[in-house]
Amino acid sequence: MAVRLTDVANEAGVSLATASRVLNGSARKPAVEISDKVRAAAEKLGYFPNAQAQALARSTTKLIGLVVRDIADPYFSTIARGVQRSLGDSGVQLLLASTEYDPEREIEAVQAFMSQRTDAIILSGSRSLGENGQLLKLIENYQENGGQVMIIGQPMTDMGGIQIDNEATAEHLAAELISAGHRRFVVLAGEANLLTSRDRSNGFLEKLKRSGLDAEEVISGPFSREGAYVAMSDYLKRQKSAGGVHRVCVFCVSDVMALGAIRAIRENRLRIPEDIAVVGFDDIPTLIDITPTVSTARLPLEEIGKWAGEMALNHGELRKIVVSGVPVLRESTQLADGQ
Amino acid sequence: MAVRLTDVANEAGVSLATASRVLNGSARKPAVEISDKVRAAAEKLGYFPNAQAQALARSTTKLIGLVVRDIADPYFSTIARGVQRSLGDSGVQLLLASTEYDPEREIEAVQAFMSQRTDAIILSGSRSLGENGQLLKLIENYQENGGQVMIIGQPMTDMGGIQIDNEATAEHLAAELISAGHRRFVVLAGEANLLTSRDRSNGFLEKLKRSGLDAEEVISGPFSREGAYVAMSDYLKRQKSAGGVHRVCVFCVSDVMALGAIRAIRENRLRIPEDIAVVGFDDIPTLIDITPTVSTARLPLEEIGKWAGEMALNHGELRKIVVSGVPVLRESTQLADGQ
DNA sequence: ACTATCGTGGAAAGCGCATTCCCATTCTAT
DNA sequence: ATAGAATGGGAATGCGCTTTCCACGATAGT
Numbered sequence: 001m002a003v004r005l006t007d008v009a010n011e012a013g014v015s016l017a018t019a020s021r022v023l024n025g026s027a028r029k030p031a032v033e034i035s036d037k038v039r040a041a042a043e044k045l046g047y048f049p050n051a052q053a054q055a056l057a058r059s060t061t062k063l064i065g066l067v068v069r070d071i072a073d074p075y076f077s078t079i080a081r082g083v084q085r086s087l088g089d090s091g092v093q094l095l096l097a098s099t100e101y102d103p104e105r106e107i108e109a110v111q112a113f114m115s116q117r118t119d120a121i122i123l124s125g126s127r128s129l130g131e132n133g134q135l136l137k138l139i140e141n142y143q144e145n146g147g148q149v150m151i152i153g154q155p156m157t158d159m160g161g162i163q164i165d166n167e168a169t170a171e172h173l174a175a176e177l178i179s180a181g182h183r184r185f186v187v188l189a190g191e192a193n194l195l196t197s198r199d200r201s202n203g204f205l206e207k208l209k210r211s212g213l214d215a216e217e218v219i220s221g222p223f224s225r226e227g228a229y230v231a232m233s234d235y236l237k238r239q240k241s242a243g244g245v246h247r248v249c250v251f252c253v254s255d256v257m258a259l260g261a262i263r264a265i266r267e268n269r270l271r272i273p274e275d276i277a278v279v280g281f282d283d284i285p286t287l288i289d290i291t292p293t294v295s296t297a298r299l300p301l302e303e304i305g306k307w308a309g310e311m312a313l314n315h316g317e318l319r320k321i322v323v324s325g326v327p328v329l330r331e332s333t334q335l336a337d338g339q
Numbered sequence: 340m341a342v343r344l345t346d347v348a349n350e351a352g353v354s355l356a357t358a359s360r361v362l363n364g365s366a367r368k369p370a371v372e373i374s375d376k377v378r379a380a381a382e383k384l385g386y387f388p389n390a391q392a393q394a395l396a397r398s399t400t401k402l403i404g405l406v407v408r409d410i411a412d413p414y415f416s417t418i419a420r421g422v423q424r425s426l427g428d429s430g431v432q433l434l435l436a437s438t439e440y441d442p443e444r445e446i447e448a449v450q451a452f453m454s455q456r457t458d459a460i461i462l463s464g465s466r467s468l469g470e471n472g473q474l475l476k477l478i479e480n481y482q483e484n485g486g487q488v489m490i491i492g493q494p495m496t497d498m499g500g501i502q503i504d505n506e507a508t509a510e511h512l513a514a515e516l517i518s519a520g521h522r523r524f525v526v527l528a529g530e531a532n533l534l535t536s537r538d539r540s541n542g543f544l545e546k547l548k549r550s551g552l553d554a555e556e557v558i559s560g561p562f563s564r565e566g567a568y569v570a571m572s573d574y575l576k577r578q579k580s581a582g583g584v585h586r587v588c589v590f591c592v593s594d595v596m597a598l599g600a601i602r603a604i605r606e607n608r609l610r611i612p613e614d615i616a617v618v619g620f621d622d623i624p625t626l627i628d629i630t631p632t633v634s635t636a637r638l639p640l641e642e643i644g645k646w647a648g649e650m651a652l653n654h655g656e657l658r659k660i661v662v663s664g665v666p667v668l669r670e671s672t673q674l675a676d677g678q
Numbered sequence: 679a680c681t682a683t684c685g686t687g688g689a690a691a692g693c694g695c696a697t698t699c700c701c702a703t704t705c706t707a708t
Numbered sequence: 709a710t711a712g713a714a715t716g717g718g719a720a721t722g723c724g725c726t727t728t729c730c731a732c733g734a735t736a737g738t
Contacts, residue, residue: 001707002456002484004723004724005724005725006724014687014688015687015688016689016724016726017687017688017689017726017727018686018688020726020727021540021687021726024725024726026726026727028686028690030687031686031687034686034687046480048454049454049455049457049724049725050395050456052391052392052395052400052456052723052725053395053723053724053725053726054722054724054725054726055391055693056389056391056392056395056692056693056694056695056723056724056725056726057692057693057726057727058693058725059693061391069418071419071420071423072413072417072624072641074411074413074416075410077410077413078411080411080435081409081410081411081437084410084435084437085437085439091451091545093434093451093455094434094436095433095435096419096433097423097432098420098423098424100424112430112432115388116340116432117389117390123620124541139583143422145341150508151561207632217625220700229662239731259628262628263627263628266630285411286413286625286628288602289598289601289625289629290629290630291605291630306581320470335635341694343693344694344695345694345695353717353718354717354718354719355695355696356698356717356718356720357716357717357718359695359696359697360696360697360716360717363695363696365696367715369716370716370717373716388694388695389693389694391693391694391695392693392694392723393694393695393696394695395693395695395696395722395723395724395725396695396697396722396723397695397696397697398723429692439721455705490738520715676705
């Protein structure tokens with residue numbers, strides 16, 4: 001159906017080999033007049049190389065796969081943008097898969113990428129790999145066949161990636177809040193079996209303990225806006241029926257959760273930060289438009305994506321990066337003087 | 340390097356053809372005992388079909404391409420999520436390209452997808468195609484070779500897609516605002532050569548005119564948060580130096596622009612909606628967390644993506660869909676009684 | 679002037695798989 | 709019991725391209 005290289009070669013009156021050499025960067029450069037003829041023929045016929053055939057012949061696909069939990073979540077879409085940008089003019093194409101928070105789909109995604117023979121796979125927002133034998137086995141298989149695996153956010157031993165020091169960052173964040181004057185904390189801890197949320201809440205709690213403080217409550221629930229909304233609503237209801245909401249600082253293990261919590265607080269007609277302070281984690285771009293401005297621990301999300309992409313491109317260079325977040329206190333945790 | 344079908348066939352002691360038939364849905368089903376043997380061998384060896392080779396042999400790739408302007412923009416990421424969801428278990432993979440608002444990159448993206456022989460291409464946030472000869476020619480070429488093209492938001496004659504009735508929706512929105520009591524309007528019109536922003540501002544202005552009103556000002560600028568921020572800041576500065584800001588309703592041709600405008604308004608210490616009312620377009624999910632809640636025209640973004648994906652899958656079914664937005668007035672355009 | 683070397687284009691062999699024939703069985707019908 | 713039709717497995721071809729490997733003419737070296 002489409003124009004093949006053979007057609008171009010015929011049109012130009014040269015051999016297939018020659019046509020291939022001029023159109024697709026080969027080490028051997030045919031004479032300039034021949035090259036021009038071939039290029040003219042290609043142009044005239046509207047030739048586009050068949051990437052599948054090239055991949056088969058070259059045994060490299062120039063494809064990388066990115067798996068996220070939800071592409072509409074600002075956390076992931078910001079990372080995705082970073083990955084995209086890192087690709088630049090490299091000619092590498094991005095295959096995207098959304099797992100919708102389902103480990104099963106994550107495995108399917110990796111399998112699909114393996115079938116596509118992607119040169120690299122970037123895994124973001126994965127569950128704890130250690131607990132997922134099947135995924136781990138897949139990945140090992142992939143690596144044995146020369147695939148590059150980049151994990152974002154998980155501390156893995158034998159593969160590259162961007163490690164996020166959630167625990168230390170959370171500690172640091174707690175420290176800042178304490179020195180800003182906060183003493184009573186509630187933690188919306190997300191899912192216990194998600195490494196990310198576990199590290200964040202642990203780090204935070206750890207720091208509290210070392211400062212002689214203790215969280216009033218640690219509430220688990222889905223690692224999502226909705227989960228936080230429900231958890232916070234529950235909490236407020238309980239407080240109210242127990243005599244009233246007293247002032248606390250609510251640490252949410254992600255900004256998206258913080259947004260859910262904020263909504264619950266608003267619906268209860270409480271003010272932020274006067275009645276309840278809120279702090280998140282990640283510093284997603286969305287925060288910029290929230291009032292009051294919300295405190296968080298800033299992670300360079302787009303850079304993280306970019307680094308991951310670059311590492312995927314440079315096949316083997318730059319194996320590991322550890323990033324820490326930096327606490328950013330804004331209005332949502334502001335204490336009026338003297339309180 | 341990787342395990343090939345041949346290896347599986349040898350391991351199972353059958354021919355290549357047989358192995359192919361059992362592992363990849365063929366019309367001919369080998370005997371059950373043979374099938375089991377083959378499957379066992381595949382399992383044991385960790386076989387994954389080479390999608391490139393399959394694509395070459397079948398001459399269909401099970402790949403679709405999605406091009407967006409910026410994957411981190413909620414408008415596009417919501418559409419992308421819809422597309423993703425529509426794919427479901429079809430086994431079709433998504434190739435993603437971001438143009439970064441650069442027509443050049445859009446062309447490159449389409450070329451790349453053509454090379455990948457994607458079965459379909461979904462174009463969202465494209466510029467006016469009529470004005471872009473090169474892109475149009477590419478697309479025609481693609482279609483002649485059996486490619487499916489889906490345009491989101493552009494009224495194209497000879498290809499499928501989701502058409503958004505921006506003009507009528509904007510008129511409708513204007514009508515609602517007028518009947519809510521608004522009389523003085525400013526329009527942040529985005530880029531004049533972008534069909535989407537042109538239709539939206541034209542529709543809005545048209546309705547004003549038919550109601551005997553006229554916009555105080557129509558300000559063009561980049562179709563982005565930043566552009567709107569600058570435009571709005573400028574406007575406010577001019578107003579202030581001309582004696583003070585009087586009350587208007589600012590229509591922004593997209594929600595993202597509305598967010599930029601809101602920021603500018605806030606920085607000028609003006610209140611929304613008391614001093615200035617703001618209304619956007621799209622109803623991106625992000626709006627849910629903004630205070631005050633912002634008025635807009637709701638577009639079913641995720642559904643749009645889903646429909647586009649479904650149309651891309653059903654190769655030829657369901658050619659065209661026209662969607663209109665529905666006005667949603669919220670706090671940002673609320674008029675106090677008696678004003 | 680004659681051989682050794684280099685530079686260049688073409689022929690052909692795969693890359694991993696689907697699929698079309700082809701042939702050997704087994705089954706059905708008479 | 710036998711011709712004919714099914715049934716099911718295997719050999720071989722081709723998808724579009726890259727990349728050896730060859731052959732041939734031009735150039736350089738002595």
